[in-house]
Amino acid sequence: MQWSRRQFLGAMGVAGLIGSTGPKAVSRAAPILDGLYRSAVPELYAPIDPAPAHSEAVVVGSGFGAAVTARRLAEAGVRVTVLERGSQWPTDPRRQIFANDFLPDGRAFWRRGGTAPLTGLPTVPTDRFGGIFDVSEHGTIDVWSGAAVGGGSLVFTGVMIAPERRFFDQLFTGLVSYDEMQALHYPLVRSELRLAPMPEDVYQSLPFTHSRVWDHQVRRAGYTPQRIDGIWDWDVVRGEMAGRSRPSAIIGESNLGNSNGAKFDLNRNYLAAARATGRCTIHASHEVTAVTREADGRYSLTVDLLDPSAEVLSTRTVTCDDLFLGAGSMGTSRLLVHARDTGLLPDLNEHVGEGWGTNGDAALVRGMSPEGNGIVQASPSASRISDDSGAPLTLENWFVPGSPVDLTLIGSLGMVMDPTMRAPGRW
Numbered sequence: 179m180q181w182s183r184r185q186f187l188g189a190m191g192v193a194g195l196i197g198s199t200g201p202k203a204v205s206r207a208a209p210i211l212d213g214l215y216r217s218a219v220p221e222l223y224a225p226i227d228p229a230p231a232h233s234e235a236v237v238v239g240s241g242f243g244a245a246v247t248a249r250r251l252a253e254a255g256v257r258v259t260v261l262e263r264g265s266q267w268p269t270d271p272r273r274q275i276f277a278n279d280f281l282p283d284g285r286a287f288w289r290r291g292g293t294a295p296l297t298g299l300p301t302v303p304t305d306r307f308g309g310i311f312d313v314s315e316h317g318t319i320d321v322w323s324g325a326a327v328g329g330g331s332l333v334f335t336g337v338m339i340a341p342e343r344r345f346f347d348q349l350f351t352g353l354v355s356y357d358e359m360q361a362l363h364y365p366l367v368r369s370e371l372r373l374a375p376m377p378e379d380v381y382q383s384l385p386f387t388h389s390r391v392w393d394h395q396v397r398r399a400g401y402t403p404q405r406i407d408g409i410w411d412w413d414v415v416r417g418e419m420a421g422r423s424r425p426s427a428i429i430g431e432s433n434l435g436n437s438n439g440a441k442f443d444l445n446r447n448y449l450a451a452a453r454a455t456g457r458c459t460i461h462a463s464h465e466v467t468a469v470t471r472e473a474d475g476r477y478s479l480t481v482d483l484l485d486p487s488a489e490v491l492s493t494r495t496v497t498c499d500d501l502f503l504g505a506g507s508m509g510t511s512r513l514l515v516h517a518r519d520t521g522l523l524p525d526l527n528e529h530v531g532e533g534w535g536t537n538g539d540a541a542l543v544r545g546m547s548p549e550g551n552g553i554v555q556a557s558p559s560a561s562r563i564s565d566d567s568g569a570p571l572t573l574e575n576w577f578v579p580g581s582p583v584d585l586t587l588i589g590s591l592g593m594v595m596d597p598t599m600r601a602p603g604r605w
């Protein structure tokens with residue numbers, strides 16, 4: 179994953195500022211880049227659709243948790259307002275909507291400017307803009323997450339694996355029923371997101387050489403690779419190979435978005451279904467900065483309206499009867515910790531903001547693979563292996579994007595069940 183940021187080449191990032199003349203009219207990107215973004219993605223510069231002053235329910239964020247919540251509330255008859263800090267990005271089979279990995283620009287990163295810390299690898303500075311990938315530093319942990327309508331579903335790698343019962347129960351200790359998840363929720367999500375393993379014709383194609391090499395190597399090491407579910411739209415991936423679409427998934431684009439909709443992201447399923455009820459509206463460029471509870475029981479939210487560069491255009495207050503925070507582990511924790519420490523929300527206990535850590539992922543890249551890697555590596559993951567000989571772990575076949583020559587690199591994403599996560603007071 180991190181090799182996508184090996185942007186030794188070029189430096190498009192000139193962080194110049196220009197003045198603001200009105201909502202969504204300008205960005206703080208360098209003028210030349212602002213012009214580029216405006217012509218490449220004019221949709222970003224459309225007027226903001228302001229949220230209603232009062233809503234029955236507000237959902238903050240529009241990633242996985244928020245999208246499911248918004249849809250199910252709306253289907254149950256509730257009028258729902260979704261507030262999302264990021265932009266509403268379009269997709270197009272031919273246009274390049276998002277930044278590319280090799281030579282990124284402001285469309286890559288959320289409100290940064292300069293370089294983004296990507297696990298210690300050298301990066302190219304970019305201008306400050308409202309890009310879709312939020313990279314933020316917190317002591318010894320750097321956090322990567324999505325910042326767009328659809329949240330992480332635009333930037334994630336699309337591997338969708340239901341956890342095994344033994345790991346699930348170890349974490350949730352019976353608080354959430356695994357039987358119910360297995361019988362009801364996992365199959366439902368699998369069907370709604372059209373999750374499927376990589377089809378054989380895709381697996382056998384040139385851009386997936388690295389997947390076959392990976393499988394071959396793990397077999398030689400005594401493991402049996404299992405095909406895993408993904409959220410990829412295989413027809414779009416096939417279209418890329420057939421020249422019907424600009425190459426994206428097959429050249430290792432993923433972390434900074436797939437302009438052609440190669441990922442079946444939340445805009446095309448849960449959020450679309452929520453909108454289709456006629457009871458849910460989704461408001462991009464609305465960043466919630468504070469939440470409080472009024473004496474009458476309503477929630478009151480302070481909301482910044484942002485321009486395409488994620489700079490604040492104006493601030494307003496919206497209220498709701500019921501509030502659902504789906505702003506991801508960073509966004510929701512930030513709001514709750516602020517609310518607790520300022521006393522803006524009553525009844526928040528000492529566990530808010532605690533027990534937070536990495537998700538057990540470890541990215542590995544092996545060099546000197548004797549079989550090579552197939553030059554450019556497609557981003558969808560084909561398979562994984564499991565190993566219980568120590569701390570239980572899985573290793574997934576991963577891509578090393580953006581390498582223009584065969585660097586004989588083979589990537590894996592490890593996931594480990596870390597026993598220290600089970601210490602008292604943590605989970």
Ligand SMILES: Cc1cc2nc3c(=O)[nH]c(=O)nc-3n(C[C@H](O)[C@H](O)[C@H](O)COP(=O)(O)OP(=O)(O)OC[C@H]3O[C@@H](n4cnc5c(N)ncnc54)[C@H](O)[C@@H]3O)c2cc1C
Binds near residue numbers: 242263327508
């Ligand atoms: C590069 C990468 C690859 C990944 N690959 C995989 C994978 O293959 N498989 C897998 O299962 N998981 C993967 N993940 C993890 C997965 O993306 C996350 O677990 C998932 O997106 C979390 O969902 P969420 O609903 O909690 O939050 P998110 O999807 O992060 O959504 C939160 C939303 O809230 C918005 N928001 C935040 N703060 C505010 C605010 N104050 N006001 C308004 N809006 C706000 C954000 O912009 C965002 O849209 C990956 C993550 C990354 C970064």
